[in-house]
Structure formats: structure tokens, C-alpha cells
Amino acid sequence: MSREELPKVYAPKDFEDRIYEFWLQNRLFEPSSAAGEPFTVVIPPPNVTGVLHMGHGLNNSLQDALVRYWRMKGRPTLWVPGTDHAGIATQQVVERRLAKEGKTRHDLGREKFVELTWSVKNEHHAVISRQLRKIGASVDWSRERFTMDEGLSRAVREVFVRLYEKGLVYKGYYLVNWDPEAQTAIADDEVEYKEVNGFLYHIRYPFADGSGSVQIATTRPETLLGDSAVAVHPDDERYQGLVGKLLKLPIADREIPLIADGFVDREFGTGAVKITPAHDPNDFEAGHRHNLPQINILNPDGTLGPNVPERYRGLTTVKARKLIVEELTELGLFVAQEPHKHQVGHGYRSGAVIEPYLSEQWFVRMKPLAEKALDALHQGEIRFYPQRWEHTYVHWMETIRDWCISRQLWWGHQIPVWTCQACQHDNVKTEAPQKCEKCGSSDLVQDTDVLDTWFSSWLWPFSTLGWPDKTPDLERFYPTSALVTAYDIIFFWVARMIMAGKEFTGKAPFRDIYIHQLVRDKQGRKMSKSLGNGIDPLEIVDEFGADALKFTLVYMSAQGQDILLDKEGFRLGSKFANKVWNASRYLLMNLPDEGLLDPEQLKWTTVDRWILTRLNTAIRAVDEAMASYKFNDVGHVIYEFFWNDFCDWYIEASKRDLSSDKVDQRRQAATKLLMVLEESLRLMHPFLSFLTEEISQKLPRHAPNLVTAPFPVVDTQREDQASAHAMQVLQEIVSGVRALRSEFTIPAEKELKVSLAVNPDAPERSFLHEEESLIRFFMNAESLSWTEMGTKLPGAVKVIGTGWEAHVFVKGMVDVPKEREKLKKTIEKTRKYVQSIEAKLANSAFTANAPAEVIQAERTKREEASSTLLRLEAYLADLG
RNA sequence: GGACGAAUAGCUCAGCUGGUUAGAGCGCCUGCCUUACACGCAGGAUGUCGGGGGUUCGAAUCCCUCUUCGUCCACCA
Numbered sequence: 002m003s004r005e006e007l008p009k010v011y012a013p014k015d016f017e018d019r020i021y022e023f024w025l026q027n028r029l030f031e032p033s034s035a036a037g038e039p040f041t042v043v044i045p046p047p048n049v050t051g052v053l054h055m056g057h058g059l060n061n062s063l064q065d066a067l068v069r070y071w072r073m074k075g076r077p078t079l080w081v082p083g084t085d086h087a088g089i090a091t092q093q094v095v096e097r098r099l100a101k102e103g104k105t106r107h108d109l110g111r112e113k114f115v116e117l118t119w120s121v122k123n124e125h126h127a128v129i130s131r132q133l134r135k136i137g138a139s140v141d142w143s144r145e146r147f148t149m150d151e152g153l154s155r156a157v158r159e160v161f162v163r164l165y166e167k168g169l170v171y172k173g174y175y176l177v178n179w180d181p182e183a184q185t186a187i188a189d190d191e192v193e194y195k196e197v198n199g200f201l202y203h204i205r206y207p208f209a210d211g212s213g214s215v216q217i218a219t220t221r222p223e224t225l226l227g228d229s230a231v232a233v234h235p236d237d238e239r240y241q242g243l244v245g246k247l248l249k250l251p252i253a254d255r256e257i258p259l260i261a262d263g264f265v266d267r268e269f270g271t272g273a274v275k276i277t278p279a280h281d282p283n284d285f286e287a288g289h290r291h292n293l294p295q296i297n298i299l300n301p302d303g304t305l306g307p308n309v310p311e312r313y314r315g316l317t318t319v320k321a322r323k324l325i326v327e328e329l330t331e332l333g334l335f336v337a338q339e340p341h342k343h344q345v346g347h348g349y350r351s352g353a354v355i356e357p358y359l360s361e362q363w364f365v366r367m368k369p370l371a372e373k374a375l376d377a378l379h380q381g382e383i384r385f386y387p388q389r390w391e392h393t394y395v396h397w398m399e400t401i402r403d404w405c406i407s408r409q410l411w412w413g414h415q416i417p418v419w420t421c422q423a424c425q426h427d428n429v430k431t432e433a434p435q436k437c438e439k440c441g442s443s444d445l446v447q448d449t450d451v452l453d454t455w456f457s458s459w460l461w462p463f464s465t466l467g468w469p470d471k472t473p474d475l476e477r478f479y480p481t482s483a484l485v486t487a488y489d490i491i492f493f494w495v496a497r498m499i500m501a502g503k504e505f506t507g508k509a510p511f512r513d514i515y516i517h518q519l520v521r522d523k524q525g526r527k528m529s530k531s532l533g534n535g536i537d538p539l540e541i542v543d544e545f546g547a548d549a550l551k552f553t554l555v556y557m558s559a560q561g562q563d564i565l566l567d568k569e570g571f572r573l574g575s576k577f578a579n580k581v582w583n584a585s586r587y588l589l590m591n592l593p594d595e596g597l598l599d600p601e602q603l604k605w606t607t608v609d610r611w612i613l614t615r616l617n618t619a620i621r622a623v624d625e626a627m628a629s630y631k632f633n634d635v636g637h638v639i640y641e642f643f644w645n646d647f648c649d650w651y652i653e654a655s656k657r658d659l660s661s662d663k664v665d666q667r668r669q670a671a672t673k674l675l676m677v678l679e680e681s682l683r684l685m686h687p688f689l690s691f692l693t694e695e696i697s698q699k700l701p702r703h704a705p706n707l708v709t710a711p712f713p714v715v716d717t718q719r720e721d722q723a724s725a726h727a728m729q730v731l732q733e734i735v736s737g738v739r740a741l742r743s744e745f746t747i748p749a750e751k752e753l754k755v756s757l758a759v760n761p762d763a764p765e766r767s768f769l770h771e772e773e774s775l776i777r778f779f780m781n782a783e784s785l786s787w788t789e790m791g792t793k794l795p796g797a798v799k800v801i802g803t804g805w806e807a808h809v810f811v812k813g814m815v816d817v818p819k820e821r822e823k824l825k826k827t828i829e830k831t832r833k834y835v836q837s838i839e840a841k842l843a844n845s846a847f848t849a850n851a852p853a854e855v856i857q858a859e860r861t862k863r864e865e866a867s868s869t870l871l872r873l874e875a876y877l878a879d880l881g
Numbered sequence: 882g883g884a885c886g887a888a889u890a891g892c893u894c895a896g897c898u899g900g901u902u903a904g905a906g907c908g909c910c911u912g913c914c915u916u917a918c919a920c921g922c923a924g925g926a927u928g929u930c931g932g933g934g935g936u937u938c939g940a941a942u943c944c945c946u947c948u949u950c951g952u953c954c955a956c957c958a
Contacts, residue, residue, distance in 0.1 A: 576920045587917030743924035846938035
């Protein structure tokens, strides 16, 4: 028989790349053609601009675990990879590069700039796909997509046109969130509000007729230049009779009316508020109600524009604010300023202070889309894991506002609208028209704006599969099975994908939505470049291996909490991988020269049945945990089974057999060990992919690969609770004696004489007798004899457990007074325990109300504990 | 101003739909290089489960309330 060995040291670098290449060569990540319900996942496309950080590490590790699990379960499985063009972010990267050469995008021109951006995209894309390979992502590279692919771009245009034709896309002149740095409009959810320490400035506006003044309060004095009115509450008696009078706006030297409007809060400040329709959302509304002029005082770059007095033009708002205050002070109109905390919007990407800014933009009417998306949840078409994210989703859908989708950028999907220069008609088409559909003119100019990045990402689950065409992939793999993503993009992405899915395909794009945590550093801070606290997944792969990366993340990924990580944390996975490696290496080293036995030749002992029962339990637990996306449970189950059961007890127990001089015993042991190992490797493969594959290929009679090998199946036939219990008692006895040995620092090499007593009616009694030599082996006893419970053996120290006693002959080695103290403590503890059970059983309310099995369990516990207590007390008396 | 989440061993956290003498990893202490693994083995110590009420025969687990953190949402000038 062929014998292969594993290298002595677990060195993932020596095989991970080779194994990945092996998987690719055999096209194992492409969906099988088998019948049955497919399992589909689309990757949350990372921005092409960046490199993958630990958040992606977590996201992709979880997806990989999920996908590999279902693939092994036999479902035709597809994980679609791809990247996102990330409009603003990418454009910014390229512009910063240009800035280093002292250039702007305008120096290049649109065409050249976009060309350059494509090449930058290609560089980054190469890095990202290398990273995904390194971490072992089992994605189908043959189906990789990019949001600006021709196919996806067609989907974007198709969607725009359909929405336009339905009246759900419209163009309008509105107040939008303007990012002065990126010089584009952004959507409401792309604005992050941060609390800023500012001031509340009190200013007097004199009446035009010189009859006094009205005092207002504002956080932004510079917007005074754009004021169209001052408003008070209609019922505010302080201003009775004054409404309708004109005020003289300082500095701007314009006259503006004092108006009344119910939205004014009488309690705030003086109850009078300046109205700047072009620079405040509230004022914008109020301006509409009162037909006030909208005076835009800003340039696109955020400096003051042509509509302000000469001396203010070109100033930043910060400088202008200072100057205005100075000037007002000179005029005697400045009253006071007081410290004031308020929320200031910042760009999600650029971090720049966002200005409300009037401009013509394209919008999507969201209400009708949101209704369908809410239905999807209410009909049970989608499910959130953990469920509480439903609230967030519902709240967002219910309070949704129209979505500003046009961006004044060059990188992205140019809006498919061609405006006729002759008749101003907008031709909204999926492909460039030759002539205006209205007047026939061929003088058409395409809208220069591009669409919001999310306008392509929200189509991702079906555009990647070929939509709008009815491709075989779309038919087969849509809707997808699960979406795995972090909670920070529920609004941006998840919610919108559901809207798009329902609107354009009639189906929710996925059934399960697993929302995972954010990765933070040990201080709980978001990982970021500027803080320098990020962990590069590749660094972890390099140091610990991809399996350590994935396993650690899976193990730590409990629902709810964010994951706090530092590099050292990955030792957990690394150590476990090392353990699996060494256990496997040991078994391979001990393959008998005579070869393995056939399954039908095997004789299954109680210990064997115990490990099979444990294995079975582990498989069941993994299945259950995977079904409910409890990745951390999976990690714990696997870890415990492999380390605590298989290595610590089963392999240890087998050592005796493997070193036996009886051939059959060696072959029996080796064969069974290999069988359990082989199944364990399959069980662990989704979570420790490289190493299990590498080991598996060295096994005799191994599967061609583990990627598509069948996942272990729960088999109730091999479950044997009696064996499990018997083994548990054996473990207790062994641990008890070992503890005694350790307690009195009896050297491990010192062989003990032990005499065991077991309850005569205990079902495990015969097992313990049969496995006498095993027990002896585990506790390194030179002899093991049997006696009856309660026997007093001179020269022996007793270890007392539930249903058993072990006499250890250690005369002279044990510190008797210390032993007595310890015993007293144990007795005290046991007595309290017995008392608590007795109190419970004496309580008629308990016996009347508790279920029968609970009461029975309590009775059993009482019997066992009180019997143990009696024997402990007797022993104490013996000790004198 | 709303909503949600967290508070359990020195640290990071599991403990889901109530019934265990409350767990894991790391760290710490003791003894071991036992012919797979010192990334190891054997053993050990450590918790009034944030405070206060309540429901229940029974609460870390359910309800109320308070405190402290965190996140999201919201136009209060």
C-alpha cells in the first residue's frame, strides 16, 4: 500500500497556492450540472479602488464557508465574484494621483480621464483578485463581473429607461446634498451627520422703515447673504401686527419680508428665523409655500458665488462667516454668540462638509418601489439573520425619500438621456438615438452626468447573471439563496437590491440575508488607514495561513456583536490548524505495513461507538448552526470535537492499540482512526479548506477532492448513548485520578496502583472492566484491581465520583492534612448542592408545576449527589 | 428627540425560545520535551451574570425601571 507522509511542520505557504491552483484546474468552483435546487451567492462587490481589508476578510470567509458547505451538501453551487466601479471613490483616487503631478481631470479631458481611470481600475482589480485567491475564496472566476461591464451597463440603461417610462425617474431643480470637494450631488444616505461644536449667532435685522428690528438666531451667519425672508409663528403675539413689514437685510442691502409660518418653533431663540431657500431644506420648503426667491450664494466648489457682494466672492464659507460677523459688529447689528452643538453633514466618501445646494438633478421616486420591497419581507420572501435588522429595514422603507441618482462625475454610467438642442426634448433611450424622437433633429447631446454607483449595484444579483436577457444562468441561479454583508450597507445596498429585484424581476433577489459585524480593533475603533490600526488579511495569510484566517473569523463571528480583533487573535485558528495537521500526520505515520482493513472486517468497540456518537453529534450541531447562520457555533463544535474528543481521548486511547504487537489490533485501530479522520476532514473542509484538502490527498483511498466531496451526514444508526455515557464515566475516573496525581505532584512517570469500585448496578460496569487496560494506560497505573464501593483500603487515598470510587495507593506521597481540607470543601459544596435539590423537591409548588421529566431529573440528581455525599463523609471519617 | 444593541472570570466574548453545582479562548498558577503537536500534554485558581423591582415552583435567560457605553435614524434655525 502507498504511504505518504506529511511534513513535520505545518507550513501553509508550502501548499496553499498549489491547492488553490488544483481546485481551479479541476474547475471545482463552477456549479455542477446535477439536478436539484442550486445554491447561489453573489459577492458584495468590493470597490475596485481599494484593497481588501479585514472587513472583506470576514465577509468573504463567511461566504466561502457557507458556499463550500452547501456545495458539499450536493447543491449545484455558484458564488459570483466581481467588483464595483465605485464612482466617487475611484474618481477621487485618480484625481489625487493627478494632483501629485499638479494636474486636474480638466487638464486631461473627459475621454482621457476615463481611459486613465480604467487602467487604474485594472491595477487594483489584479490586486483584489489575487487577495481573494490567497484567502481561498471558492468563487467561479469564469463568471466574474464588473459593474461597468458592457452587460451590466446595458442593464443599467434598461432600468433607467423603464423607470423613466413608468414615471419613476424624473428630472428637477431641487435642493440636494452637494459635496464641494467632489463637486457633485450625493444621495441623502451618503451624508453622515457629525456633532460639531459651533456657535449660535444672534443678529438683528432692522425694519426698512426704521421702526426697530427683529432679532434672529443662526448657526450660519454667512447664509444671510441668501436670505429671502424672516419667519415667525403666526400665533406668536410678540410679532402681532409686524408680519408683512419689510426688513432691511444687512450687508446684502436687500429688503425682505417678515412672514408667518407654522413651522417656526416659538420656543427656539427669539422665535424668529431667517429664511434661506437655496441653502436649507426647511427654508426651501418654506420658500415654496411663500413664493420666495431662491438666491444661490455658492459656487460648485463651495466658495461664495456671484450673487453676493463683490468683497465676499470667492471666499470659503468659513472665512465669509468670520467677515460677516465682523461687519455686523461694526454695524451694531451683532448681538451675541453662544456655544452651540449641532449636526453637520459630511460626505460619506470625501469627508467634506456638505452644502445644501440648488441644482438640476435626476431622481428616482422611491415610494412605489419601497412598497414592493416591504411586501417581500411581510410575505416571508426574505429573512434577516439576525432578525432584528428587519426593524431597520422597515423603518427605512417607510420613511423613504426620493433618491438623487445623478452625479457630476466622469467615472460611471453616463445617463442615457439625449437632449435635443433644437426642441429641448429629452430622448431617454437604452442606445444612442440618431434623431430626436419629437422633432427629428439630429442635434442631440447626451447628459454629461453619470449615475450613482448604487444605481448599478442595486441590480447586482440579476445583472451579473445576464439580465435583462433571459439567460440560462438567470433562469437557473436567480433568485440567489443568501446575501452575506455587513450592517453598514443595509440602506445603500441591501434595501435597494430588494427594491430592484422586486421591480424588475418580480422576485426578491435573495432569500436569506445574513448581516454580519464590523471588524474593529481591540479598542473597538473602526479599522482605518488614517488610524493605522487596520489588519491586512494577506498579512495574516502570510503569517498564519488562510485557514487560520477563515477559521478564526468563523469562530469569532457571533451574531450581534462587532468583532474586536488584533493580529494575535489569529493564533486561535493557527493553533487549531496546527493541531489538525499534527494529528493527521501522526495517523499517517502509524499506518500499518499490512495495510488497512475493509469496513466489514471492523469490530466496533464501545470506545469506537463513543467517538462515532460524538462525531454524529458534531455533524448535527454543524448542520443546525449552518442552517441558522450561527458561524461561531460551528467553529466551537468543530474545535471541541476534533481537539477534545478525537485528539485528547480517541487518538490517545488508540496509542495503546497502535503499539500493540498484534497485527489485527494495529490494523483495526489504524483503519478506524483513518475513517474518523477522513470524515472529520470533510466536516471541517468548509472552514479549514486548504489544510483539509492537503491532508486528504495523502490519505489512502482518498476522495479526488474535498471541494465536491459529500459533507458528512447525520446517521442515527451509529448513535449509541450507552457507549457515550460509559465513556464519560471512564473519562471522569481518569480525570479524577489524574487530578489527584497533579494535586500531590506525583510525577507522571511514577506508576500508580489503583483499585476501582463501581456501583454494582451501573450499566457502564462491564465496559469499565473490559477496558481495564485502557484505564490503566490513561492514568499510568501499574496495576488496577477491583473492589466494592465503600471499602476501606489501608494505604490508599480515595477519589470519589458519582457512582464510582478510585483508591490510589500513594502512601507517603500524599499530604494527608491537605487532602482532608480539600475533602471538607468538596463535602461542603456537595452538601449545599444536595440541600438545594431537596429544597426544590420539598416545595409542593415545584412538584405540582414542573414537568415530570424535570422532577425526575432532580430526583436522580438527588440520589446520585446524596450517595456521593455519604461516601465522601465516610471517607473523611476514615481519614481520621 | 426617537430606535436598536451591549453590560457575564484579569482580557475578548458564547450562553437562542426560562430547569447545568454558569462556559470557551487568551492570560495567570503548578507539573511535564509521555515515541503527532511546547502552536503541545496533565492539572488548577478566578464570576453577589451592571443596579433595583416584578412575573414564575424555578431567571444570566421573560417584563418594568435606572445607570453606563455604543450604533443608527431625525430639518429644530
